[in-house]
Amino acid sequence: MDDAAAPDDRGRLSALLRLWPYARPYRGLIAVTFGAALLATLAQLAVPLITAALVDGPIADGDRAALVPLLGLALLFGVAEAGLFFLRRWAMTRSCLAIERDLRGALYERLQRLPVSFHDRWPSGQLLSRASSDMSTVRRFVGFAAVFLAVNLITCVVVAVLLLVTYWPLGIAVLLTTVPLTVLGQRWERRYNVQSRRVQDEQGELATDVEEAVQGIRVVKSLGRRGLVFDRFDTKARRLRRLELDKVRTLALLWCVFELHPQVTLALILVGGAFAVSTGALTVGGLVAFVALFTVLLWPILSLGWLFAFAQETASACDRIGELLDEPLTVTDRPGVVPRPVGSPARLAFEGVGFRHPGPAGPVLAGVDLVVEPGETVALVGATGSGKTTLTSLVGRLHDVTEGRVTLDGVDVRDLPLAQLRGIVSVAFEEATLFSMSVRENVTLGRRDATAADVDEALRVAQAEFVHDLPWGLDTRIGEQGLSLSGGQRQRLALARAVLGRPSVLVLDDPLSALDVHTEALVERALREVLAGTTALVVAHRPSTVLLADRVALLDGGRIAALGTHSELLAGHPAYRDLLAQESDLAEVLP
Amino acid sequence: MTDSVPTGEDWRGVATEDTDDLPPGAGIFLRDRSRRLLGELLRPHRRSLWWLLATVVAQNVAWLAGPLLIGVGIDVAVPALVDGDAGPLVWITLAMVGAAALDTGLRFLFLTGSGRVGQAVLLTLRRRVFTHVQVLPLSFHERYTSGRTISRLTSDVEALAELLDEGLDGLITALFSVLGIGIVLVVLDPPLGLTALLGFPALFWVARWFQRNSTAAYRRTRETIAALIVQFTETFGGIRAVQAFRREPRNDELYAALNEDNRQAHDRAFWLIAVFVPAVVLIGNLVTVAVLGYGALRVMDGALAVGTLVSFLLYLRRFFDPLQDIAMFYNSYQSATAALEKLSGVLEERPTVPEPTDPVPLPAAAGELVFDDVRFGYTGTTVLPGLQLTLPPGETVALVGTTGAGKSTLARLAARFYDPVEGEVRLDGVPLHRLSDADLRRAVVMVTQESFLFSGTVADNIAFGRPGADRAQIEDAARAIGAHAFITALPDGYDTEVDKRGGRLSAGQRQLVGFARAFLADPAVLILDEATSSLDVPSERLVQHALRTLLADRTALIIAHRLSTVEIADRVLVMEGGRIVEDGSPAELVAGTGRFAALHQAWADSLV
Numbered sequence A: 001m002d003d004a005a006a007p008d009d010r011g012r013l014s015a016l017l018r019l020w021p022y023a024r025p026y027r028g029l030i031a032v033t034f035g036a037a038l039l040a041t042l043a044q045l046a047v048p049l050i051t052a053a054l055v056d057g058p059i060a061d062g063d064r065a066a067l068v069p070l071l072g073l074a075l076l077f078g079v080a081e082a083g084l085f086f087l088r089r090w091a092m093t094r095s096c097l098a099i100e101r102d103l104r105g106a107l108y109e110r111l112q113r114l115p116v117s118f119h120d121r122w123p124s125g126q127l128l129s130r131a132s133s134d135m136s137t138v139r140r141f142v143g144f145a146a147v148f149l150a151v152n153l154i155t156c157v158v159v160a161v162l163l164l165v166t167y168w169p170l171g172i173a174v175l176l177t178t179v180p181l182t183v184l185g186q187r188w189e190r191r192y193n194v195q196s197r198r199v200q201d202e203q204g205e206l207a208t209d210v211e212e213a214v215q216g217i218r219v220v221k222s223l224g225r226r227g228l229v230f231d232r233f234d235t236k237a238r239r240l241r242r243l244e245l246d247k248v249r250t251l252a253l254l255w256c257v258f259e260l261h262p263q264v265t266l267a268l269i270l271v272g273g274a275f276a277v278s279t280g281a282l283t284v285g286g287l288v289a290f291v292a293l294f295t296v297l298l299w300p301i302l303s304l305g306w307l308f309a310f311a312q313e314t315a316s317a318c319d320r321i322g323e324l325l326d327e328p329l330t331v332t333d334r335p336g337v338v339p340r341p342v343g344s345p346a347r348l349a350f351e352g353v354g355f356r357h358p359g360p361a362g363p364v365l366a367g368v369d370l371v372v373e374p375g376e377t378v379a380l381v382g383a384t385g386s387g388k389t390t391l392t393s394l395v396g397r398l399h400d401v402t403e404g405r406v407t408l409d410g411v412d413v414r415d416l417p418l419a420q421l422r423g424i425v426s427v428a429f430e431e432a433t434l435f436s437m438s439v440r441e442n443v444t445l446g447r448r449d450a451t452a453a454d455v456d457e458a459l460r461v462a463q464a465e466f467v468h469d470l471p472w473g474l475d476t477r478i479g480e481q482g483l484s485l486s487g488g489q490r491q492r493l494a495l496a497r498a499v500l501g502r503p504s505v506l507v508l509d510d511p512l513s514a515l516d517v518h519t520e521a522l523v524e525r526a527l528r529e530v531l532a533g534t535t536a537l538v539v540a541h542r543p544s545t546v547l548l549a550d551r552v553a554l555l556d557g558g559r560i561a562a563l564g565t566h567s568e569l570l571a572g573h574p575a576y577r578d579l580l581a582q583e584s585d586l587a588e589v590l591p
Numbered sequence B: 001m002t003d004s005v006p007t008g009e010d011w012r013g014v015a016t017e018d019t020d021d022l023p024p025g026a027g028i029f030l031r032d033r034s035r036r037l038l039g040e041l042l043r044p045h046r047r048s049l050w051w052l053l054a055t056v057v058a059q060n061v062a063w064l065a066g067p068l069l070i071g072v073g074i075d076v077a078v079p080a081l082v083d084g085d086a087g088p089l090v091w092i093t094l095a096m097v098g099a100a101a102l103d104t105g106l107r108f109l110f111l112t113g114s115g116r117v118g119q120a121v122l123l124t125l126r127r128r129v130f131t132h133v134q135v136l137p138l139s140f141h142e143r144y145t146s147g148r149t150i151s152r153l154t155s156d157v158e159a160l161a162e163l164l165d166e167g168l169d170g171l172i173t174a175l176f177s178v179l180g181i182g183i184v185l186v187v188l189d190p191p192l193g194l195t196a197l198l199g200f201p202a203l204f205w206v207a208r209w210f211q212r213n214s215t216a217a218y219r220r221t222r223e224t225i226a227a228l229i230v231q232f233t234e235t236f237g238g239i240r241a242v243q244a245f246r247r248e249p250r251n252d253e254l255y256a257a258l259n260e261d262n263r264q265a266h267d268r269a270f271w272l273i274a275v276f277v278p279a280v281v282l283i284g285n286l287v288t289v290a291v292l293g294y295g296a297l298r299v300m301d302g303a304l305a306v307g308t309l310v311s312f313l314l315y316l317r318r319f320f321d322p323l324q325d326i327a328m329f330y331n332s333y334q335s336a337t338a339a340l341e342k343l344s345g346v347l348e349e350r351p352t353v354p355e356p357t358d359p360v361p362l363p364a365a366a367g368e369l370v371f372d373d374v375r376f377g378y379t380g381t382t383v384l385p386g387l388q389l390t391l392p393p394g395e396t397v398a399l400v401g402t403t404g405a406g407k408s409t410l411a412r413l414a415a416r417f418y419d420p421v422e423g424e425v426r427l428d429g430v431p432l433h434r435l436s437d438a439d440l441r442r443a444v445v446m447v448t449q450e451s452f453l454f455s456g457t458v459a460d461n462i463a464f465g466r467p468g469a470d471r472a473q474i475e476d477a478a479r480a481i482g483a484h485a486f487i488t489a490l491p492d493g494y495d496t497e498v499d500k501r502g503g504r505l506s507a508g509q510r511q512l513v514g515f516a517r518a519f520l521a522d523p524a525v526l527i528l529d530e531a532t533s534s535l536d537v538p539s540e541r542l543v544q545h546a547l548r549t550l551l552a553d554r555t556a557l558i559i560a561h562r563l564s565t566v567e568i569a570d571r572v573l574v575m576e577g578g579r580i581v582e583d584g585s586p587a588e589l590v591a592g593t594g595r596f597a598a599l600h601q602a603w604a605d606s607l608v
């Protein structure tokens, strides 16, 4: 992600072709844009022609009456030019904005479906900068530069043909001058592409820093590390400036070459033309025509420099967007999966399950065998970092097993459609993940069709009735990440969300860690009713949570090291006792 | 703020961001504010800007010399060559090449120079906004959301970059041509020149129309972009929940709606340009026809030479073409002004929890923390109705209570995330708001309930507690709280990247790193807000062992639900509904009949 993609040998502009599928639906509008642009170029020629006609006709004849139709014609072309201008801009606006919208929508939809492992790996600012800055680069190119690039190229070709027709030896000489232009231009264009890429990547880095600094503001403030965070940001901002300046230099060089070329060529034309005239091969009138034609090219050639550069920048933006669109959907429906009947409650089984993260680290899980019978609750106990969260994430396929399989009623979870699976499996994460929406929307996140009674029931089970005391009750919008609630309140809302609608498989990751003893007891009592009717896997650090379960599984060394009831394990497994027995010094000190 | 005359105060800061229809006065206020910011940003570069202007003027002269020289070449040098004298041709050619080289060189200087100024301006702006955002209080961030702040610092800054990239060059060149050619026109033939200038009132009228409408339109685009970014960051910040709860289709819908809003907002703005620029062209063409007609009549009357009319018409074209560039510049300018409006709004937000201008120095705090009659609430609520509490130096105090009682709130006041509505929090007798940030943060450190890690290595994250700490100190901190073992077991040990939000680590491991971070900071007052809630029992016990030695000589406020934590405390506070309802040593409270005794009983029963 960091270093720019190695420049390949094909013209790098080929990356622009990625845009075609998104541009296709609007090809009508695009055609109108080009048509209007070409016609407008023609209309521009009308005024000089009419002027010539005026000078040769009415003015020479002193015929005032004949003035009117010609002026009328000039008026007509003038209005037509403005009209075509409008048409071009309107069609262009329409198409480029629609393309931008579609591309951004496609990117968002794709990103939402990429696996969690992808999102853990990619800095968030890199995603954001692709969805915003790169998108607007694409929009500006499609909307403004692409048309001019095409029109100017066409103009150049047409004029080149006319030049050859006017006086071919000089015409060929002019064509030859484009060789050094192309060679130098190409080199710098490529360099520009690489530099654009660096700038875009750095913008992503900077966005990541901004996001972290803002979202981690509590940590920054509590440790008083404003200076440190600023220095980090500043280092990147200065690096961005340096990269931008590199880019500016290349662009300036490019611009200069494309600016110098037509002017020097003009001098050459003068020399060549003068000699041709002196030998009688060309008339002075011919030379004037040749020069006049060539001056038409001054601006198109000059602008080609930065238009190509812009195209390069867009190509590298397309590359960046394309990288995300090409990212494989590793956790997705297998081809041809159909919903299968799964009992409620279902039987959850881990069969020889292994899991390792990509990279050098060893496996987190190796050979986990565990069966949770329908309606049973199993507590999962293990040391910090032993893999409990990882194991629970395999059930709803937030990660896919790398070995063995996880089954529901004997069906591999990968053979169920994701939508069905995630409808069956309901989870509460160890960190309550809430969104800045109303309480109701947060609770019904997974089941939008839940009735008010269902919601009340879930809130009761999770002891989250405090929400009724919020200013607008269930319709209160809670702050970003739920941070306008207390830790325990957040956790209870997340729990309510998980138990809503009595799911047939429930996965709770340390669900009571932020609750006080009293509330915990109340939640446990209510939760028992729910657990009775569902298959549940509950990660626990505390004896009180373990007691919710029928059986306990001890996760150690990536495997289930022991399985049994709480008292069996306490009696038979010293490792388990170490992990849970909380002999209290306080109890000893006190009477 | 109802029907009184509106004042700038009502629109200060980011207050106008949620209103679509601004009262007329507010619009002017906002525009002034953003122009002021632009002025402030450009002022330090005045000299460079003058130089750039001079460069671009000289460059334009060189550029215009080319066509002129070739005319001379055809008229003079070619006949001379036909007569066998190559001299003029050589001179003219050399002059042309020289002019071209001069033009190119000056262009290079201009482009790199304006790039430098532009980038310097952007850097200053980024630094200013970033610093300011860091200084703004939590209450601002809670209201404004991270997504909007991010969009200010990314896409709004980029809108200004666009203006500086593309605008300046075009504007100066175009202004120069328009001015120069305008003079030429009037000199060439005053009556015709004045006819040509007739177009100007119309141009002004069109420009005003554009300005009136586009200001609101561009303002709107900045908002729709921010909305997209907000949705984007929130979705991918909570992607686990999004996927686990099948939120994707609904999010697709929401995002599609925002995306379409954004398209429409841009469509509106671009529609205005699509009318504005052709209108300029139309005016130009109409004036051309008028000049053509009037000029033809004057030629017929013999008042004007045909040649003058022809060159007049040629110049006229060159007069109106750059006007299009000016129109395009105006467009970038409007877009950048809208962005600057938002940025200046953020910059104008006052830090409501400000650093004192004349702080009371407190180089070494003893650690006495006093809450003197403190009343506090978040918007519209009262969480702490009136708190009187003294934590003597060196005491370890445990704070327990039902969830939502206000424990974290109390901790946040001690760390001065907020200022109390009434009363004072004092450290060693000095109100917190009289302490410099550096002194306060050195003295008071809080481990928050939400452990947030930054991307970087494990060592980086621990060193966040004390920048400049060496590896040995980092390892000591980790060892002291029992995190060393798991860290060394990571593939790259302390140099393992923790990934986004510390996702490479387990929840308990993240808490340990957060703990080590605070441990390394070594403050006089340490506040732990459920800092061990995700740890397993043995790890928690290790941490507590460490705390016994660590807390011996410092004040500590430990918030915990696991009463095992309480055992290391000298004193226990029980909080209920924002009030301290019990206060005493653990032994006293357990022996009593109050809430703590009941809590303790319940907890003891829950143990094995």
Ligand SMILES: Nc1ncnc2c1ncn2[C@@H]1O[C@H](COP(=O)(O)OP(=O)(O)OP(=O)(O)O)[C@@H](O)[C@H]1O
Binding pocket: A120, A357, A358, A359, A361, A364, A382, A383, A384, A385, A386, A387, A388, A389, A390, A391, A430, B503, B504, B505, B506, B507, B508, B509, B534, B536
């Ligand atoms: N992306 C990753 N690459 C490599 N290893 C990882 C990655 N993410 C997590 N791990 C490792 O996997 C192990 C298991 O993590 P997990 O979150 O499952 O632990 P846990 O049992 O839930 O712990 P806790 O009780 O602290 O929540 C940890 O040691 C962690 O360092």
Ligand SMILES: Nc1ncnc2c1ncn2[C@@H]1O[C@H](COP(=O)(O)OP(=O)(O)OP(=O)(O)O)[C@@H](O)[C@H]1O
Binding pocket: A483, A484, A485, A486, A487, A488, A489, A514, B142, B378, B379, B383, B401, B402, B403, B404, B405, B406, B407, B408, B409, B410, B449
């Ligand atoms: N940023 C905020 N904005 C508005 N209200 C808040 C905010 N933070 C907390 N509250 C509210 O203030 C009250 C006290 O919250 P606080 O976080 O202090 O509770 P707590 O005692 O720490 O609870 P817990 O044990 O659950 O963490 C709660 O009702 C909560 O909803």
Ligand SMILES: [Mg+2]
Binding pocket: A388, A389, A390, A430, A509, B506, B507, B508
């Ligand atoms: Mg975990």
Ligand SMILES: [Mg+2]
Binding pocket: A486, A487, A488, B407, B408, B409, B449, B529
């Ligand atoms: Mg709290």
